[in-house]
Amino acid sequence: MVNNMKARKRPLWLTLLGLACLVGFGIGAYLALVASPPDVNQGYLIKIMYAHVSVAWICFAAVALSAIFGMLYLWRGRPQDDIRALANAEAALVFSFLTVTGGMIYSKPTLNTYWTWDAKLTLTALMVALIVGYFLVRALIDDPRRRARVSAVVMIVVLVSLPFNYLAAEWFRTLHPAKSLNLDGSGVTMDASMLRILLINIAVAGLIYLFFVSERIRIGRATVAKRQAREPVPVSTEVVRVG
Amino acid sequence: MLDNLTTPQWVAFAWIELVVVYAGYLWYLNWRSRKAEEE
Numbered sequence: 696m697v698n699n700m701k702a703r704k705r706p707l708w709l710t711l712l713g714l715a716c717l718v719g720f721g722i723g724a725y726l727a728l729v730a731s732p733p734d735v736n737q738g739y740l741i742k743i744m745y746a747h748v749s750v751a752w753i754c755f756a757a758v759a760l761s762a763i764f765g766m767l768y769l770w771r772g773r774p775q776d777d778i779r780a781l782a783n784a785e786a787a788l789v790f791s792f793l794t795v796t797g798g799m800i801y802s803k804p805t806l807n808t809y810w811t812w813d814a815k816l817t818l819t820a821l822m823v824a825l826i827v828g829y830f831l832v833r834a835l836i837d838d839p840r841r842r843a844r845v846s847a848v849v850m851i852v853v854l855v856s857l858p859f860n861y862l863a864a865e866w867f868r869t870l871h872p873a874k875s876l877n878l879d880g881s882g883v884t885m886d887a888s889m890l891r892i893l894l895i896n897i898a899v900a901g902l903i904y905l906f907f908v909s910e911r912i913r914i915g916r917a918t919v920a921k922r923q924a925r926e927p928v929p930v931s932t933e934v935v936r937v938g
Numbered sequence: 939m940l941d942n943l944t945t946p947q948w949v950a951f952a953w954i955e956l957v958v959v960y961a962g963y964l965w966y967l968n969w970r971s972r973k974a975e976e977e
Contacts, residue, residue: 705971720960724953739945743952750956789963793956800952804945903960910967917974 709909716903723749723899726892734889740805745893747797749900754790755857757783757904758822762854765847774919777843782911784829784850786904791823798871806870814867818860825853 727745734741761783768776798819799809810816829849836842864871885893943951 728949728953739949742949746952746956785963789959793959796955796959797952800948800955803940804943804948907963907967910971914967914970914974917971918977921974921977 705910705913709906709913712902712906712909716899716906719899719902723892723896726895731892732886732888737805740801741889743797743801745896747794747801748893749896750790750793750797752897753900753904754787754794755861756901757787757790757908758826758850758853758857760908761787762847762850765843765850768843768847772840774839774843775916777839777847778912778915778919779908780843780847780850781833782908782915784826784846785911786907787853788823788826788830789907790900790904791819791826795819795823802870808870811870813869813871815860815863815869815871818856818863822853822856822860825849825856829853 723745727742731742731745733739737744761780764776764780764783767773768780798816803809829846832849833842833846836845863869864873940951
C-alpha cells in the first residue's frame with residue numbers, strides 16, 4: 696500500500712533538485728556554447744556533440760534501469776518496482792527521442808545527411824520502436840499485474856539490444872563515428888578540455904534525468920494511492936487454471 | 939530550408955531542441971501531477 700499523503704506532496708529535496716538542474720543546465724550550456732574550443736575537423740559544430748552524446752548516455756542508463764526494475768517486478772511482484780520501471784521508461788523515451796533528433800541535427804552539417812540505415816542507426820531506430828512498443832503494450836493491457844509483467848519483458852528485450860547498439864560503430868562499417876571515450880579504460884581520443892565539458896554535460900543530463908524520474912515516481916505513487924483508496928481490493932482479470 | 943543554415947544556426951537549433959523537449963516533458967509531468975491531485 697502506498698502512503699497517500701506522503702505521495703501527494705512534492706518534497707523539498709525534489710524542488711531543490713529541479714533548481715539544481717536549471718543551474719547545472721546553464722553551466723553546461725555555457726561551457727559547451729562559449730568556453731569549448733573548436734574541433735580540428737568539425738570546427739564549432741563540435742558544440743552540438745555535448746548535447747547529443749550526453750543525452751545518448753543517459754538514454755542507455757534509463758533503459759538499463761527500467762529493465763532492472765522490470766526484472767525486480769518479475770521477481771518480487773511489488774507495484775513500486777513497476778512504478779519505477781515506468782518512470783525510467785518514460786525518461787528513456789524522452790532521451791531516446793533527443794538522441795535521435797540531436798544526432799540528425801549533428802549529422803546533417805557534418806556528414807551531409809540526416810539519416811542512413813546502417814547498423815548503428817538501425818539499432819537505435821529499433822530501440823526507439825521497442826520503447827514506443829513498451830507504452831503501446833501498457834495501453835493495451837487493462838490488468839495492472841499482467842501489464843507490468845509484459846512491459847517488463849519488452850524492456851528486457853530493449854536492454855539486450857543495448858550492447859550491440861553501443862558497439863555497432865566498432866563492429867560494422869557505419870556513418871556514425873567510433874567512440875572517443877572507451878568505457879573499458881582503453882583510452883580517450885579527445886582533447887582534455889573537451890572531455891571535461893562533455894563529462895559535465897553528461898552529469899547535468901544525469902541530474903535532469905534524476906529529477907524527471909523522481910517526479911514521475913512521485914506522481915505514479917500518488918495515482919496508485921488514489922486508486923487503492925477507491926478500490927481497496929485489487930482485482931485481477933487473469934484466468935487462473937486449477938488442476 | 940534547413941540546408942542553408944550556418945554553423946551557429948545548427949548549434950543553436952540543436953540546443954534549442956534540447957530545451958524545448960525538456961520543457962515539454964516538464965509540462966507533461968505538471969499536467970500529470972495536477973490530474974493525479976484532481977482525481
